[in-house]
Amino acid sequence: MKYVLLFVETEQFTSDMAAMSPSERERAYDRVNEWFANHADKLRSGSKLKPPETATTVRLDRGEPVITDGPFVEGKEVVSGYVEIEVADLDEALQAAKTWPGCPVVEVRPIAFEPV
Amino acid sequence: MTDAVHNQLARVVRENASQLAASLIHVTGDFATAEDLVQDAVLAALRHWPADGIPERPDSWLFTVARRRGLDVLRREHNYVTKLAQLQCPVQQEPDERLRLIFTCCHPALPRQAQIALTLRVVCGLTTPQIARAFLVHETTMAQRITRAKQKIKEAEIPYRIPDDDELGPRLTEVLAVIYLLFNEGYLSTAERAQARDLVDDAEWLASLLHELMPSEPEVAGLLALIRLHRARAAARFDRNGHLVLLQDQDRSLWDREAIDKAGQVLARAAKQQRPGPYQLQAAIVACHADARCWQDTDWEQIVLLYDMLLHLAPSPVTHLHRAIALRYRSGPQAAMSELDTLASELDRYHLYHATRADLWRGLGRPDEALAADRRALELTANPAEQAVLQQRISGTYREEPCD
Numbered sequence: 266m267k268y269v270l271l272f273v274e275t276e277q278f279t280s281d282m283a284a285m286s287p288s289e290r291e292r293a294y295d296r297v298n299e300w301f302a303n304h305a306d307k308l309r310s311g312s313k314l315k316p317p318e319t320a321t322t323v324r325l326d327r328g329e330p331v332i333t334d335g336p337f338v339e340g341k342e343v344v345s346g347y348v349e350i351e352v353a354d355l356d357e358a359l360q361a362a363k364t365w366p367g368c369p370v371v372e373v374r375p376i377a378f379e380p381v
Numbered sequence: 382m383t384d385a386v387h388n389q390l391a392r393v394v395r396e397n398a399s400q401l402a403a404s405l406i407h408v409t410g411d412f413a414t415a416e417d418l419v420q421d422a423v424l425a426a427l428r429h430w431p432a433d434g435i436p437e438r439p440d441s442w443l444f445t446v447a448r449r450r451g452l453d454v455l456r457r458e459h460n461y462v463t464k465l466a467q468l469q470c471p472v473q474q475e476p477d478e479r480l481r482l483i484f485t486c487c488h489p490a491l492p493r494q495a496q497i498a499l500t501l502r503v504v505c506g507l508t509t510p511q512i513a514r515a516f517l518v519h520e521t522t523m524a525q526r527i528t529r530a531k532q533k534i535k536e537a538e539i540p541y542r543i544p545d546d547d548e549l550g551p552r553l554t555e556v557l558a559v560i561y562l563l564f565n566e567g568y569l570s571t572a573e574r575a576q577a578r579d580l581v582d583d584a585e586w587l588a589s590l591l592h593e594l595m596p597s598e599p600e601v602a603g604l605l606a607l608i609r610l611h612r613a614r615a616a617a618r619f620d621r622n623g624h625l626v627l628l629q630d631q632d633r634s635l636w637d638r639e640a641i642d643k644a645g646q647v648l649a650r651a652a653k654q655q656r657p658g659p660y661q662l663q664a665a666i667v668a669c670h671a672d673a674r675c676w677q678d679t680d681w682e683q684i685v686l687l688y689d690m691l692l693h694l695a696p697s698p699v700t701h702l703h704r705a706i707a708l709r710y711r712s713g714p715q716a717a718m719s720e721l722d723t724l725a726s727e728l729d730r731y732h733l734y735h736a737t738r739a740d741l742w743r744g745l746g747r748p749d750e751a752l753a754a755d756r757r758a759l760e761l762t763a764n765p766a767e768q769a770v771l772q773q774r775i776s777g778t779y780r781e782e783p784c785d
């Protein structure tokens with residue numbers, strides 16, 4: 266079974282990261298890299314995204330495509346990246362999410378199907 | 382249907398439905414389908430048994446109906462049919478099968494209300510209309526809740542298994558919370574919600590099943606003891622007119638001594654493991670009350686101590702409130718009132734907070750403040766039995782029983 270882990274950052278997390286000293290930040294990155302190494306056999310793909318200020322939203326349900334600046338939901342919690350994992354079941358996916366050392370919120374979603 | 386027949390029916394269904402569900406899931410590997418088949422069989426039983434009588438072998442009766450229905454529904458799915466055809470009655474299973482069932486129903490990826498509904502339906506064999514009535518929810522709402530949960534189990538692949546050792550602790554906490562909520566829902570219900578009162582039976586049955594399946598988990602034993610200790614006092618909780626009688630005014634000769642002793646033994650065995658937890662501590666507190674000959678004989682020193690331990694393990698403002706009540710009898714109303722003052726912001730909308738203050742004001746000789754606090758409590762509770770007590774207190778007609 267394949268799942269996507271959607272990583273979600275909070276305002277608090279962003280400001281905490283900004284307040285870190287270079288060596289603290291390096292340790293934080295090390296922990297994330299370690300997580301990636303530990304889960305290498307389950308990871309299929311994934312990306313870290315640029316901040317939400319760089320997002321552009323296209324709406325296709327208003328007749329003509331409507332292009333607006335920003336993410337589709339304005340909020341204090343924003344998707345900052347994702348990975349796709351292949352595991353036996355939800356418990357295994359949750360286990361991976363529970364040990365994620367990065368941002369403070371992870372949404373776990375099963376993948377329905379993939380484009381051929 | 383008389384109460385006796387009703388209770389017997391509920392008991393027989395409970396004893397058999399989860400066994401059947403577990404075996405069907407075992408052979409088909411499909412939680413949702415197996416669960417539907419069991420529900421169909423239970424509905425058929427509730428239609429036929431009141432008139433025809435409970436069959437000598439209710440398990441094989443339910444089995445036959447579920448299998449026939451399964452073969453019918455799943456005709457097109459060759460795989461299931463083959464598997465179902467192999468299924469023999471009586472169903473053979475390891476004790477772990479029912480544990481798998483319980484842990485799946487109470488999976489943390491499901492919302493609490495769905496965990497409760499699924500557990501009642503799948504493990505206790507209640508029908509959707511029965512669950513809806515017990516929770517005063519519309520039947521279609523309850524049906525949707527169950528369907529959504531089953532869909533999530535399927536679509537998100539919530540596994541059908543007992544959690545590994547490293548996650549067993551939190552997962553067991555989840556299961557115990559579901560059982561405890563069920564118990565409270567039934568225990569706090571009143572005559573107006575007779576349907577909900579059966580939930581107490583279901584909760585006790587679930588706790589004892591879990592205790593049988595996980596005998597070395599002290600918190601499971603703690604919850605079972607807690608439920609049984611509460612139930613042992615049931616006969617004294619309401620007076621002849623159906624009015625709630627507070628613990629301090631209950632006629633203790635109506636308490637079931639034998640049940641109290643037995644529950645105490647369950648608790649004592651659990652305590653030997655020296656792994657205290659919130660349910661064992663709560664049971665120990667109830668046991669302290671149960672052991673007292675009358676209200677004045679209560680060992681408040683011990684109760685305050687147990688509340689301290691409980692607060693240490695599971696801090697909560699409501700537990701703090703109960704500790705303050707115990708403190709009143711150990712150290713006087715002024716000490717208790719000072720404790721309560723620290724909880725004002727958290728508990729201002731909780732009726733027991735104000736009812737307790739009312740009591741303390743009375744103890745401090747301040748009837749006007751007491752009256753105001755009782756009125757505030759009355760505004761905040763929707764429970765008819767509690768409303769009645771508060772109304773009697775406000776009108777000065779609540780009668781306290783003296784200690785003989």
